[in-house]
Amino acid sequence: IKKTGRQNLIIVYAINTICNITGGTFLAQLSNDIIESLVFDSRRLQQPAASLFFAIRTDHNDGHHYLHDAFRRGIRNFVVSDREAALQLDAANVILVEDSMVALHRLAAYHRSQFSIPVIGITGSNGKTIVKEWLYHLLQDDHQIARSPRSFNSQLGVPLSVWQLQAHHTLAIFEAGISKPGEMQQLQQIIRPSIGVLTNIGGAHSEGFYDDTQKLAEKLLLFNDCPVLIARNKDLGGRKELLQPVTRLLTWGSAASNDLVVRSMEKSEQHTTVVLQYAGKDTTITIPFTDDASIENAITCCAVLLELGYSAATICERIKGLHAIDMRLQLNHSINDCLVINDSYSA
Template sequence: MDYSISEIAKIIGADSLLPAPDSKISRLLTDSRSLTYPSDTLFFALETSSGDGHRYVKSLYDRGVRSFVVSGSFSCPDGLQDANVLYVESPLVALQTLAANHRRRYDVPLIAITGSRGKTTVKEWLNQLLQADIEIVRSPRSYNSQIGVPLSVWQLDEDTALGIFEAGISQPGEMARLREILKPEIGVFTNIGPAHSAGFESIEQKCQEKALLLDGCRSIIYNADDPLISGCVKTAPEMIGWSRTNSEAPLYVCDVARGNGRTEFRYIYIGGQSAVLEIPFEGEHELENAIHCLAVMLLLGINQETIRQRMASLTLVGTRLEVIEGVNGCLLVHDNYTSDFN
């Protein structure tokens, strides 16, 4: 859906200079290096710990961009008389407000995934498992931050039947903003661990903050064998707390056998539905991620044979590759993974 720049100004509550109020916007930009189609792009001049987007307004104008969201204290450079400039208190809040408004225009079910590890893998595996049946929009790569989530949600359109998005946080207060943007119907809490905990007083506080994403969900999927997560997750109409130790759990996983690069396991679901599945991995983390995906598929009513066939064909997910503009005109290909002992 295209928005007019005047419509966007109203949504985000901006003080505006709009020489072309009917300009159509279909693309949002926060990184000047990612510019592709300048004529229908709206640039948000974000101020972060690593840079200030206002520095790139003039260069983007010279490359064809004509619509900008800037801080109220920003002094527009000379020569931008025909540019649409929206002045706000915080360009980041404006981006989030616009994304939340966009989300409300599409009454489609949305799966939101949080946790310390496995978010991107679960999201990508769910796409692999479900894309043959339903039109999916999902977070690009690991777009799960205060900036990444609104940019991801902007992809929703009239053809979307299901959204699958990640949500990650680095300090208290952030998850409530992401929940307001996403408004998920199904919430998945993958796990909790010490990675990325610098902004929290304790792992308990981090778990509670992440669990805020699930407030208001119709269905919640989580590892019921983890007492910390079980204690943080609030009740919902459908609670799928899976377990490998409690045969009375809504989803019980047992008889796990590994070998030759594969893992076989049996599951028993609500009402006694049972089957044996195989995934092409031996790792414990891969099994956990697969169980979360299994729970989603069972919740959506996918039949057992389809689940069996598609689980056996899952493929690895690459999650950490970035291309970064370096000094002296070079590009840095940055490929890393959080390999703490957990």
């Protein structure tokens, strides 16, 4: 643990400890450096002396090609899977592993295991980032929150997000995205949510799956061993048997059988009035949007706050303050009476 100010303490790891956690071996070791940051892009360095560079191989690139550049920029700690490529590194700590991505996942999973705070894990075809950002907005007055930056929800983004967890945090919100079978199990072991959130299940990211049932089953793996899952009943597609028995469901929808019932909905020019029923009591909320996607995302957020124990009055007041996320389907007026849709948030 390192003190960074009057109150904040951050958890740091010695390179020897990281070698043990990742199951690697040292090709070279000069010192037992203290690591604060994890990086895989040699162009994005803020504190190179305290950073650990993971040489990641993907379908499109190979981080081993940038070892020399990272060294030139001040990095002195590396995780590699190519022994020959690492020979170019002089005067550095170099850990050799079988797979650098797996090593990154192991380190992030170990770091996550050091915390017992509530962790909200979000997945779905659409709405993950918006729900994450809105939950942050709704809960930030009461919690010190760690959350995924932007749309960091991939095999690389999730471990880097979880690495942000520190001693002062009281709540975490992470999103997980997948594109093919076999990916979610890895992310589940890193995030290990205590509250699960399933957003809209649609056609996005379907290319890597045989059918919608396979895609839903893969996404639901995030909630293995999760005490509670919050979802719109329609998005579960009647496949509740895909969930583990230990997971309690909190569903929402128009049917009276849901835990959170949408009793009525009335749209005006700039907002939507929704009557929700929870635990036998009706509550009227005003959602400052009229499009269906935003309404669904806002109701999902209401369900999360109810699960966290917030009163209906508090939820009503906070939901009114929701705003559009910059660069997510943002409408900008342009010349000749044209509208430009800016959806570059995750680009």
